[in-house]
Amino acid sequence: MNALEARGIHKRYGGLAALADVDLTVKNGQFVAVIGPNGAGKSTLLNVLTGLAMPDEGQVLLAGQAITRMATNKRIRAGLGRTFQHGRVFARLSVLENVMTGAAIRGRLSESDLRDFSMEIIEQMGLADVAHEAIMSLSYGRRRMVELSRALACRPHVLLLDEPAAGLNSGEVDQLIDRLAELRAMHGLAVVLIEHNMGMVMRLAERIFVLNFGCKIAEGTPAEIQADPAVLSAYLGEGYAHAVV
């Protein structure tokens, strides 16, 4: 069974087709990347998958269950997790409290159990030293790690990451790549990554979907995508193939 599936998704904003007949399949534990130029419809696709936007046509299935019209918070309870392009944290809560809000969705844990579980995740993410700090006192990169910790605290089966490397320096990106690989191995997560950092995409993704003007123009392994003339023309550029070679 697929962990997450989108079938024939259409989404229009007025006269603009943001998504036109887009399919996406993510197997259990698979690392998938969605790439494409700005405005290709990548974030719209994540919005449709998470219920922030309703598709005009098409179906979304999570572990085989149709969730197309399900409220966002119910999708999260059903096993989806997501982070945002610009990092959305709860500014008036501490790091620990941010993560505890995510941990709280699973059953009726006591406050001490919630705290312990959240601290485990915070430690895994290397944030133990700032667990009790006000979130806005953290650097941008660490705030994004808090957001990721909060998403993990919801114990998702499928994690959707919207440009997690945006705004991070090269050292932080390397750390993020290592951390994502570890987390995936540790939690058996399926991951959908939207990213412009091709180094990160090619290192982590097992399968890549390419969008352009709301349409899927290619799908394949990193090697296949790097050699696909349509992808090179629309997004990566002819120079990319030469650089890789």
Next chain:
Amino acid sequence: MAMRIPLQIATAIIVLGGISGMVLPEYHLRLLNLSLISAVAVIGLNFAFGYAGLISLGHAAFVGMGGYGLAILTTTCGWSPWLAAPVAIAATAISAGLIGYPLLRLRGHYLALATLGLNVSFYIVTSNWIAMTGGTNGIARIPGLALGSFSFSGEHQFLWLALMVLALIAAAAAALHKSRLGREMIAVRDDEIASEMTGIDTTRIKIEAFVLSAICAAVAGCLFALHMRFVAPEDFTYAHSITYLAMLIVGGEGTIVGAVLGAVLLTFLPEWLRFLGTAYLFFFGLLVLGILVFLPTGLVGLGQRLSRRSAKTPLLASARAPEATS
């Protein structure tokens, strides 16, 4: 450990209020009692506005529902105030839930306008439903509260009742601040989309915040009716709702200590400015405006700033603790 801050706040309220009760003259004692009643209402508003970010300009309507509920049940039905008060509070909570469900689909200015409309409607209904509410004449002869032979009818006696209720509400609010529900309310205010993405049912949280807010308002309304022994539509107009909001913002929204400070300050301020004669309203407005402009985090925010510079006093420590992350 989890109850340390709520207990500190409750103790501080009872000790400070008790000392004030011993030194204040009768008239100022009456003002203190009114300020404590307002503080209960403002703590309620803090749930809706300070925590969950719901701009309510109809809070006085819920105060009125509690007050009128108690007044009608005690005078028309002849119930004991001890029985009438919980029934009036429960009825207000149910009304808030029913009103909140459609109303809280609105956001920002629209929600503010809708709640303002609710308050205006409440005024119109209470002014015109003469058979039930007495119209603009209001309802008089509300019986006082008594515990055995002890009556809470005098200002001194009522002070202890008001202090106990305020301490209880403030302690409960402080405990809630650090609870799962408190975190969820704050999360909804900080970022509604991220809250949904964290599995929080934002509609449910907003309704819960609104109902909690109305419960505190109804408690304040019951206290008001028991204190004044009289309720009338003019006691619960939209102007009162705006005053509650001003009290919260001046004290420090999102904070329990701020809610209490704001209520006490804005109740006594007109009295302190009485020497200005008819010009007092101008200075009162100017002062409130000054606080809003120069102290956007209210008096508690100022206290936090000052306490960072100097050693923490126990009062400031207790004031800061619940708002440490705000």
